[in-house]
Amino acid sequence: MESGSSSTGDSGLDRAVGLWLQYDQNPKTVSMVQALVKEGAVEALKKCFSSRMEFGTAGLRAPMGPGISCMNDLTIIQTTQGFCHYLEERFENLKERGVVIGYDARAHPPSGGGSKRFASLAAAVFISRGVPVHLFADIVPTPFVPFTVSHLGLCAGIMVTASHNPKQDNGYKVYWENGAQIVSPHDKCIAKAIEENLEPWPKSWDTEEALKSPLLKDPYQDIHTQYFKTIQNHCHNRDINKSSEVKIVHTSVHGVGHTFVQSAFKAFDLPAPYAVEEQKDPDPEFPTVKYPNPEEGEGVLTLSFALAEKEGATVVLANDPDADRLAIAEKQESGRWRLFSGNELGALLGWWMFRCWKQQNSDAAAVKNLYMLSSTVSSKILRAIAVKEGFHFEETLTGFKWMGNRARDLLDQGKSVLFAFEEAIGYMCCPSVLDKDGVSAAAIAGEMISYLATKSTSLSQQLTAVYEEYGYHITKNSYFICHDQNVIRSLFERIRNYNDQKDSYPTECGRFSISAVRDLTTGHDSNQPDNKAVLPTSRSSHMITFSFSNGGVATIRTSGTEPKIKYYTELCAAPGNSDVTQLKKELDDLVEAIIENFLEPEKNKLQPKPQ
Structure with a gap:
């Protein structure tokens, strides 16, 4: 341990703390650790230093704070050094192709940590090795990162987000060159490379120099344009959308979703959804909700229901804070609100996506080339629709990393992947994003709702019709x-x-x-x-x-x-x-x-x- 500091009586812990104080250049986390040492807070130190965050197929997710068990400047640098080293081994053309880095609006003032800061440090690590970095200049939804990997043909992507976790958490999500989340053995190889690259490289802390580097590009405008142009391919009822009088409320639950869902509705020529004013701007404190997770239901949607009542809207759409998932609630004739489960929305969106596809494809044989996917713990409703309609249905392990990678395999074989979902309100309605995407799903749901309104049919009634046709x-x-x-x-x-x-x-x-x-x-x-x-x-x-x-x-x-x-x-x-x-x-x-x-x-x- 550094001179003048006390021993904890645990040599392994002393070594870990000493190394931390040697490597860390963030004054806030340094002083936090020094204060714990001075107080002799051994249990608190053990919590921070006894085990490193585990890098898995979902990357990292942990509270922000000091020590190797938390998300902070130093662990971000160490993680990125390991990831960069692994990419250098795997790709001879890494310095030509580069990587993309996106981030949400999370922040943790006590430790000086936050998504934007972490993204800048990750960029500095790559740039210090001569790797081009496409760093978004502003917050983006998670789906923008896999879209960018595919659109620009990059080697990898990083999204700094903890999605719908509590406010103190942050995360580091990794995408491979195929545009899907990493699967094994990449996770184990990256974890090993992190352990071998713990000492910060000479320029890893130098964000100032990195942000001026010619290797740094901002893809924001280009990707914003290209993403919305791409999802327009899934708009099939523009005339109905233009004349739609359906009123929809949208909440981004203090996350990144507001401007992007507004743009998605515009791309589909749908009337703009009413935004929940108190929740539309990003706020890392998530002041109006206990947990920023739309799956939690009424507590998260209370303000949305109030706005819907005021404006006479019958449907509420909600994204989680990084806008990769979508929840929907509908007002029933009884006056009560019904929050659809992820499986029920999977049934509705699966029905709608196939109906639109059928409208566009007169060749009956084309259905044999069509696939839908869902995870093994999700509803088997897509299997029932596939059996009757003649397309293929496949089940994967839990998590979009599996569906994204399987979708890429099928696309590479010349197949069409129309839709994939998991019961935890995740939907992939557009194969240009091989991950769940709450932005495109919101626009597609808006179009479905507008179409059903022309038939005087509610979402609940349509769900019953789907179950009547394909089995409850x-x-x-x-x-x-x-x-x-x-x-x-x-x-x-x-x-x-x-x-x-x-x-x-x-x-x-x-x-x-x-x-x-x-x-x-x-x-x-x-x-x-x-x-x-x-x-x-x-x-x-x-x-x-x-x-x-x-x-x-x-x-x-x-x-x-x-x-x-x-x-x-x-x-x-x-x-x-x-x-x-x-x-x-x-x-x-x-x-x-x-x-x-x-x-x-x-x-x-x-x-x-x-x-």
């Missing part, structure tokens, strides 16, 4: 909180060795008969001839899916980013079975049986989802 798909998802890895391990191992029989999975769950089991931790899938799963497996997380004889599907999995055991259940009814009350009761009974039979022994060690 009723879902029920929730989670338990668990901080104890031993409890989690014991729960899943008991399912894998059911009734104390090794490598034996349950064949029934209460009164429900299990027809197939897929375990993507071990690679077992009883639906396959050799019992081997087709989807990639990972021993670092738990995920088991049960198919039931009654058309039910249930997945139990651990979360990659939170201390949660999540369950996703769906009852898929055949077309014609429209007894929704009975179907909901059947699903409720199935969920109860799953909790009782598979989770009960550990249940007293699990916290239920807060109400």
Whole structure:
């Protein structure tokens, strides 16, 4: 540790703190660490220094603050040095092609950290190695980064954002040259390169010089123009849009979305949505909401509903703070507001995208070249539509990194990828962005709403029509909180060795008969001839899916980013079975049986989802 500082009595911790104080040039985080040392705050120091943030396929996400477990100037430099080194090894033409860096509006005054600052430091690292950097001069939605990678043919992209996480968090999201998020083994190779490049390179701190460098370009105007020009290809009812009288409210929840959604509506010739004044400008404090996540529902949308009532609007659109996801609520005849689930919106947007495609394509054979994707924990409604309409449906692992990479594979084979979604309100409606995109999804939803209004049909009515035609798909998802890895391990191992029989999975769950089991931790899938799963497996997380004889599907999995055991259940009814009350009761009974039979022994060690 530096001279004059006290020892904590833990030599490993002292070394980590000493190295930090040697490398860090941010006076705020330096003084924070020095104050903790002076106070002898060993536990606080351990929290900051005992383990480095883990770089995974989602990049990084952690609180802003001092130390190797947090997002700050030094960890951004170290991460970028590792990433840059890995790219130098992988691409001979990195210095010709370059990278793009975007950022949202997050900031953390106590540590001097923030998305813009982190993006500037990342740019300085690349520029110090002679790599051209396309650094956005202002905040952008996350989808702009993968769009730029593809549009400009770059080697990689970085987006500094923590999306819908609490205000103290930030993140570092990485895209590969194919325009999709990285998947393994890139994450492990980058993590290794970070560990090998911890000492700041001579010019890594020099943002001033980097921002004057001829290697630095601002792609903002060009990408803004090209992005909106590209999404216009998905506008199919311009005449209806121009005469639309539908009133829509939009909130960006203190994030980046406002100006971009306004531009997207303009690109579609739709009337501008009413903006929630208190939430339209970026504010890293997120003052009007407890959590800036539209999935949380009413608490986040209270101001939107008030504005809708005032203006006579019947639909509310909401983006999360980095505008890569979209939530929609609609006022019902009862006067209550209905917030659609991610699966319900997947059904509506999937129906709409296929209807528009069919309008444009008179060649019946073309449907054989068409694909839609969804993640394995999302509704199977696209599969039902695909079976009836003749296009292809594929399921991927959870997360848009898998859908984006699979979409790229299919596009490279000359296939058309029309739509992809995941139940966590993520939608890819435009293959120019191989990730979820709440901006294009908002405009496409606006067009769908305007079209339905000409038929005097609401979103709720159209959703019923989709289910009547393709079969009701009723879902029920929730989670338990668990901080104890031993409890989690014991729960899943008991399912894998059911009734104390090794490598034996349950064949029934209460009164429900299990027809197939897929375990993507071990690679077992009883639906396959050799019992081997087709989807990639990972021993670092738990995920088991049960198919039931009654058309039910249930997945139990651990979360990659939170201390949660999540369950996703769906009852898929055949077309014609429209007894929704009975179907909901059947699903409720199935969920109860799953909790009782598979989770009960550990249940007293699990916290239920807060109400």
